Amino acid sequence: MNYDLIIARYGEIGLKSPKIRSRFERKLVKNIKATFECDVERNQGRIYICPDDFEDGVEKLNRVFGVVSYSPATSTHTSYEDIDKTLTEYVEDLVSENLIDENTKFAIKCRRVGKHDFTSQEMAAHCGGVVRDVVLAPVDLTNPDLTIFVEVREERTFIFHEKIKGPGGLPLGTQGKVVVLLSSGIDSPVAAYLMMKRGCEVVALHCNNDPFAGPKVTELFNQLVDQLNIYAKGTPIKKRVIDYGEYLQAAKDNAPEKMTCVLCKSGMYHIAEKLAQKLGADAIVDGSSVGQVASQTLSNILATRYGVEMPILSPLIGLDKEEITAIAKEIGTFEISKIDDGGCSAVPKYPETRADLERVKEACEAMNQDVEIEKAFENIRKLD
Ligand SMILES: Nc1ncnc2c1ncn2[C@@H]1O[C@H](COP(=O)(O)OP(=O)(O)OP(=O)(O)O)[C@@H](O)[C@H]1O
Numbered sequence: 001m002n003y004d005l006i007i008a009r010y011g012e013i014g015l016k017s018p019k020i021r022s023r024f025e026r027k028l029v030k031n032i033k034a035t036f037e038c039d040v041e042r043n044q045g046r047i048y049i050c051p052d053d054f055e056d057g058v059e060k061l062n063r064v065f066g067v068v069s070y071s072p073a074t075s076t077h078t079s080y081e082d083i084d085k086t087l088t089e090y091v092e093d094l095v096s097e098n099l100i101d102e103n104t105k106f107a108i109k110c111r112r113v114g115k116h117d118f119t120s121q122e123m124a125a126h127c128g129g130v131v132r133d134v135v136l137a138p139v140d141l142t143n144p145d146l147t148i149f150v151e152v153r154e155e156r157t158f159i160f161h162e163k164i165k166g167p168g169g170l171p172l173g174t175q176g177k178v179v180v181l182l183s184s185g186i187d188s189p190v191a192a193y194l195m196m197k198r199g200c201e202v203v204a205l206h207c208n209n210d211p212f213a214g215p216k217v218t219e220l221f222n223q224l225v226d227q228l229n230i231y232a233k234g235t236p237i238k239k240r241v242i243d244y245g246e247y248l249q250a251a252k253d254n255a256p257e258k259m260t261c262v263l264c265k266s267g268m269y270h271i272a273e274k275l276a277q278k279l280g281a282d283a284i285v286d287g288s289s290v291g292q293v294a295s296q297t298l299s300n301i302l303a304t305r306y307g308v309e310m311p312i313l314s315p316l317i318g319l320d321k322e323e324i325t326a327i328a329k330e331i332g333t334f335e336i337s338k339i340d341d342g343g344c345s346a347v348p349k350y351p352e353t354r355a356d357l358e359r360v361k362e363a364c365e366a367m368n369q370d371v372e373i374e375k376a377f378e379n380i381r382k383l384d
Contacts, residue, residue, distance in 0.1 A: 031234030067166030105140035170199030184220035187287030207244035212346035239383035303355035
């Protein structure tokens with residue numbers, strides 16, 4: 001097909017006030033430009049993109065949050081003569097790509113913005129005739145195999161036949177910053193992705209449990225962030241790692257063995273909160289989902305949050321493993337997460353599944369949690 005631009009549409013942004021909308025549109029354009037080389041023009045709720053490499057643009061636009069759908073298109077000047085010529089060439093291309101023949105039921109859908117000396121229906125009927133001059137296909141307006149869209153916008157007319165679904169959501173970087181606790185598992189990368197989809201900039205924090213977990217885990221974290229970063233071109237994810245082994249050892253040595261996982265999670269939230277305060281983030285995000293594993297009971301989820309003032313968001317809380325895995329596969333993190341990381345040897349034989357606040361407080365005091373958190377936080381490092 002001989003396309004000359006991509007039309008991108010956005011959804012929710014269009015519902016914002018003009019001022020916010022303009023800011024979000026500008027950010028969306030910036031993110032598109034950071035994702036692939038292109039020229040971009042905004043006009044009346046549409047974004048017109050001319051990529052340097054067309055196929056690359058069509059593939060990568062699917063990674064830009066805020067884009068609801070998009071269409072590779074051909075544009076022309078709004079006049080019968082130009083539309084006829086361009087549509088004829090467009091249909092000839094469809095024929096040569098076997099996308100239409102004499103048996104293909106087709107429809108023309110015409111939309112119009114601006115003043116013209118024809119109505120949308122008149123233009124659609126006219127274009128139907130142009131198509132049938134190229135290929136004698138039957139018109140079927142109710143159940144077509146192929147729909148050709150003719151969008152007349154003032155002086156310009158756009159012709160396309162595909163509407164590719166985009167990722168939706170809001171432009172990355174329009175909704176503040178969050179610290180995501182990112183393990184090497186399946187869930188937390190999906191949680192990060194969903195927050196990015198809602199427009200949040202992400203700082204990914206990984207707690208390296210070495211010697212209770214193998215060194216491979218940090219490498220997997222690295223790979224996961226690199227994969228997620230393909231959706232974050234305008235606002236890349238920052239990587240932070242802390243050594244968490246000493247903290248875990250202190251928990252094992254000084255608090256009831258049963259409480260190790262509760263103290264582990266609680267410490268992570270505290271460290272994430274400190275990092276969030278330092279970097280100006282507004283919330284902490286994790287990959288919890290109620291009841292997914294023995295330790296993710298509602299009482300544990302609540303008890304581990306004791307003492308943390310910043311909101312902790314768990315975007316997967318109501319999803320089941322199948323739903324989470326489906327997203328992980330779609331976004332390309334599943335293949336990395338499924339690599340065996342060797343697990344965590346700090347997990348006790350019988351981990352606490354019904355932690356209550358009093359016992360959590362006692363365990364925190366027993367291990368001198370505040371001091372251990374300070375020590376762990378001192379060695380935080382950047383990986384980017
Ligand atoms: N080593 C870690 N570093 C940073 N965050 C972690 C780590 N381990 C767990 N978390 C956070 O705690 C949440 C729940 O912990 P859990 O032990 O169930 O995770 P997991 O099964 O190892 O990984 P995931 O939930 O990502 O699949 C994770 O979703 C993640 O947000």
